[in-house]
Amino acid sequence: MTRLAHGGLINRARTLSFRFDGKSYTGHPGDTLASALLANGVRLMGRSFKYHRPRGVFTAGSEEPNALVELRAGARREPNTRATTIELFEGLEAQSQNRWPSLDHDLLSVNRYLSPFLGAGFYYKTFMWPAAFWEKLYEPAIRRAAGLGAAAALPDPDTYEKAFAFCDVLVIGSGPAGLAAALAAGRAGARVILAEEDFRLGGRLLTEQAAIDGAPARDFVSRAEAELASLAHVRIMPRTTVFGVYDGGEYAAVERVSDHLAVPAPFQPRQRLWRIIAKRAVLAAGAFDRPIVFPGNDRPGVMTAQALATYACRYGVGAGATAAVFTNNDAGVAAALATAGAGVKLEALIDVRPALPAPLAAKAKALGVRVITSGEVIATSGKLLTGLTVRSPAGTETLAVEALGISGGATPNLNLTCHLGGKPVYREDLAAFVPATLPPGLAVAGAVAGQFSLADCLAYGTAEGVRAAADAGFTAPTLPAPQAEETATGIQPFWQVKAKGDLAFVDLQNDVSAKDVGIAHKEGFRAVELLKRYTTLGMATDQGKTSNMAGLALMAELTGQGIAATGTTLFRPPYTPVALGVLAGHHRDKDFRPTRPTPTHDWAQRQGAVFVETGFWLRAAYFPKPGEKDWLESVNREVNATRSACGVIDVSTFGKIDLQGPDVGIFLDRVYINMFSTLAVGKARYGVMLREDGLVMDDGTTARLGEQHYVMTTTTANAGKMFQHLEFCLQVLWPDLDVQIASVSEQWAQIAVSGPRSRAVLAQVVDGADVSNAALPFMGVLQTTVMGGVEARVFRLSFSGELGYEIAVPARHGAALMEALMAAGAPFGITPYGTEALGVLRIEKGHVSGSELNGQTSARDLGLGRMASTKKDYIGRVLSQRPAFLDPDRPMFVGFKPVDRSARLKAGAHLLPPGAEATTAHDEGYMTSVAYSPTLGHSIGLGFLKRGAARIGEQVRAFDPVRGGDILVEVCSPAFVDPEGEKQRV
Amino acid sequence: MSDLLAQVPVTRLPPEGHYGPAGTEGVRARALEGLAAATLAARKGGTGALIARLTAAGLPLVDGPKVLFHEGLTVLGTGPGRWLVFAENTTGPALLAQLRALAGDDVALTDQSDANLVFELTGPAVRDALAKGVALDLDPRAFAPGDVATTVVAHVGVTLWACEGAPTYRLAVARSFAPALLRWLTPGAAPFGFALSGTGRG
Secondary structure (H helix, E strand, O other), X not given: OOEOOOOOOOOOOOOEEEEEOOEEEEEOOOOEHHHHHHHOOOOOOEEOOOOOOEEOOOOOOOOOOOOEEEEOOHHHOEEEEEOOOOEOOOOEEEEEOOOOEOOOOEXXXXXXXXXXXXXXXXXXXXXXXXXXXXXXXXXXXXXXXXXXXXXXXXXXXXXXXEEEEEEEEEEEOOOHHHHHHHHHHHHOOOOEEEEOOOOOOOHHHHOOOOEEOOEEHHHHHHHHHHHHHHOOOEEEEOOEEEEEEEHHHEEEEEEOOOOOOOOOOOOOOOEEXXXXXXXXXXXXXXXEEOOOEOEOOOOOOEEEHXXXXXXXXXXXXXXOOEEEEEEOEHHHHHHHHHHHHOOOEEEEEEEOOOOOOHHHHHHHHHHOOOEEOOOEEEEEEOOOOOEEEEEEOOEEEEEEOOEEEEEOOEEEOOHHHHOOOOOOEEEXXXXXXXXXXXXXXXXXXXXXXXXXXXXXXXXXXXXXXXXXXXXXXXXXOOOOOOOEOOOOOOEOOOOEOOOOOOOXXXXXXXXXXXXXXXHHHHOOOOOHHHHHHHHOOOOOOOOOOOOHHHHHHHHHHHHOOOHHHHOOOOOOOOOOOOOHHHHHOOOOHHHOOOOEXXXXXXXXXXXXXXXXXXXXXXEEEEOOOOOOOOHHHHHHHHHHHHHHOOEEEEOXXXXXXXXXXXXXHHHHHHHEOOOOOOOXXXXXXXXXXXXXXXXXXXXXXXXXXXXXXXXXXXXOOOHHHHHHHHHHHHHHHOOOOOOEEEEOOOOEEEEEEEOOOHHHHHXXXXXXXXXXXXXXXXXXXXXXXXXXXXXXXXXXXXXXXXXXXXXXXXXXXXXXXXXXXXXXHHXXXXXXXXXXXXXXXHHHHOOOOOOOOOOOOEOOOOOOHHHOOOOOOOOOOOHHHOHHHHOOOOEEEEEEEEOOOOOOOOOOOEEEOOOOOXXXXXXXEEEEEEXXXXXXXXXXXXXXXXXXXHHOOOEEEEEOOOOOOEEEEEEEOOOOOOOOOOHHHO | OOHHHOXXXXXXXXXXXXXXXXXXXXXXXXXXXXXXXXXXXEOOOOHHHHHHHHHHOOOOOOOXXXXXXXXXXXXXXXXXXXXXXXXXXXXXXXXXXXXXXXXXXOEEEEXXXXXXXXXXXXXXXXXXXXXXXXXXXXXOOOOOOOEEEEEEEOXXXXXXXXXXXXXXXXXXXXXXXXXXXXXXXXXXXXXXOEEEEOOOXX
């Protein structure tokens, strides 16, 4: 056990039991998995990515490169979870990963003996030939050996949600600068959100030994948290990582609502995705301690000096029975002293500098810490760290230690400042990159800005909090900023110990060593972005938060151009990995998108309908009857019933747009290719609309209800788009037109009754209106009442080619109308039909639909060219006259019958001249829609064929290389049924 | 998808009842019955005249995202020169006639009584529940009683307005999208305790 005798922000009164790799351990509330494992003497936590070297915890935060584990089991298993951020809970279960058969004995650790061959670019150089082996052999083998944890293969049993938050000032990070900023802005009355990644506020203050306002730093944290919690307009969000910055002051954050529990509480999500819209933001994300590169710097037990101090001070854990610190800077020294002060036996403090600043030297002396100046660690030993070799002017010596804290200096955690393209700049005096251009509305304070001392963090945090609140319109009362002593921040840039021996790692997560940076340099991959891609330095879950600096410093030394000129790679969102589940939120499974039921949905369900998704809508596809062996039999019955007697279908899904005003006629003339201003009141007309480029956009009927009142129908698919199009035309193209439009798609249920007996059925549901052929002729419109006083509009239209009507009633009456029609039609054998039969009926009639209005066809292609008026201008007119559109060879709309009538046509088949080779050069068109026609007793098709209309009677090949099929078809008129259109006019 | 609604068909409104921890009621939602509705749009260039005429008739319309509550009428500004009017205890045709009498012939009136379902949401946690999908700042500093917005929630278009009294909102949603909207709201409101009424027994 290496739990220290006292100290730490853990609740020693309570014990939590947990399991790691099947073994049971205990820890305390306040522990992370990493601190609890260290407290149990478990230093081996993972195997490295490439060489499978034993690895231990390296940090105490989300920047962790090494200690990645699989958390939980079964459906809740989460791979690559950082042990350093997992809050310990009762019953926690975790497994190490990337090892076989066990963490202690990993067979792939033989890779470490191959390390001379496995350097940067190894795969590119080795698996070059034969090329055919790559896909089948090399890549699968490499993929098996590589990768980290394994994802759960079962559906995630937990829920996730999203939420929006708005504030005046968003403060990111709750260390000294963040707390000071939140206090200043909160006191000014601004709405503040304080987001903290950790489960506890305080950041470095949880480890800090210096006093604030004369009291321990942790007391300041408690006081600040209490004050912030007392302010109603301040929201404190612990366990919340702000991971992305977007335009307009929008920040994305993930709140780990239940990750610290074995399972989420009832009704609670596991995580919540926040979109925070902030007028101003203060980034106070602190800095990372970065490693020094030296041989064997990856042994379990080697960690950052700040991590060593954090485990000692915050968690009351000695990372080893004995420890040492190797540093080049004052913060590293302070971390060593804090560690020793917490009760860890510190064997030595090794500093590359010739002397420590006097105050720190005095403190070291007071604590009895041995200081080795001008010293360097040149080697380590043990599978788990057991010793160090230290070189100094006094000579070379070995130290027996189990833990080594290393600190190469502070790297500002400026990740978020890059998300909108900001490029950090290098400051020689700090040996660090600091933010330069910032996202609009975002300020930086504290260590992230290179303000490393505690006093500076508090002062700048307060100042930025005041300023952010003022920018958002809140004047801060002048309260003094919290005061602290200046903490020392001196540094002597130092990146790499020049010594031979074991591999010296730059990037622990990707097993990139100093040698690999050398290879990249030698082979010309010198720019930082190339260095990253070639060596994988800075990739994967930690994105090089700790390793990037040393990597580019080594490259800068090799090229001799200096760190500032070498520059740094830029960060993109997310700051830390984000689970896909939380990005999906509520929208999973059937809630992936809305489902819209039609007004007659429940009725259709009672009839046993099989439904099909059409956009958001759920529509009846067909209505199987007992004894029918397949869908085709049902559809054939529905088609036959409609053609011989009467069929009924809910067509409420069409878009419906109400148009009013003195200029509606002119407006419709401009949006349709054909004339509407001449349409008589009480009549409907079929119309076609083009896009500006002359291709057909949509079709439908528009009826004139009154002198200045029309109602338009659009296709189901384009309902929303057409309303937007008309709005655009009115607002942008012709703002002078006096037209008011309103969507009435949801207001009206609409049911189509088709077939020779449909008039007899209609007559029984209208309240006495005359629906005879004379009173309500083809394309006539009747405004009346049905079912005893329900307002209704009856349009005599036909998509099936039969006598037909569409009856619209207010939506709440839609189901009742369907029932009334069914009752009225029962003596005639009225038959409900679905979208399948609807398709067959229109294909038999040769009416175009979505498959033909496919964004590639003009009105002329569709055989509708003669509808286009030559007496007016309309959208798409000019470009529809382009030479290619008028080319006689252009594929035109025709019908097809298989020469062998028993053969089945396939939509998507391409049309070739008989005997011609199946090449693009011979392609003459394609089949768009096919159906089995029960009326004709064979398969029929519609499509586009080169010079189509002129080739009726010819034979062509329908060639379908995708699904197989190569048959001869006969070209015919697209109207297979009633080409003269007599049936719909009776 | 939440287990809470696993047994409810996606085409149906979640049945009335209590969702969430027993004994809590942070959010209440009620489907409002018997509302008639109509859109009212001014003719081109006629907004000023229409507002003057209606103001003289005691209905001081505002050309903006504001709500006017007046003798059983709720008038929502939904766009420049456009309003959505709800009326209690009447029918669509009767509402159209009433508005025609007030506004005269020179306006566009369209019955929308069957187009929307309207829900009233209230309770101490109503803003927290709405924040799970409404991308609007609902703090009274930014969205006070009398403010209205048309927005998109969980891929569903809604019109939302703030009413007088302890946080109370009304929300109009297209009829066919109402099940999807409540499927979003119910699991999000359940942690606070969610009492849903007016949606039938399921």
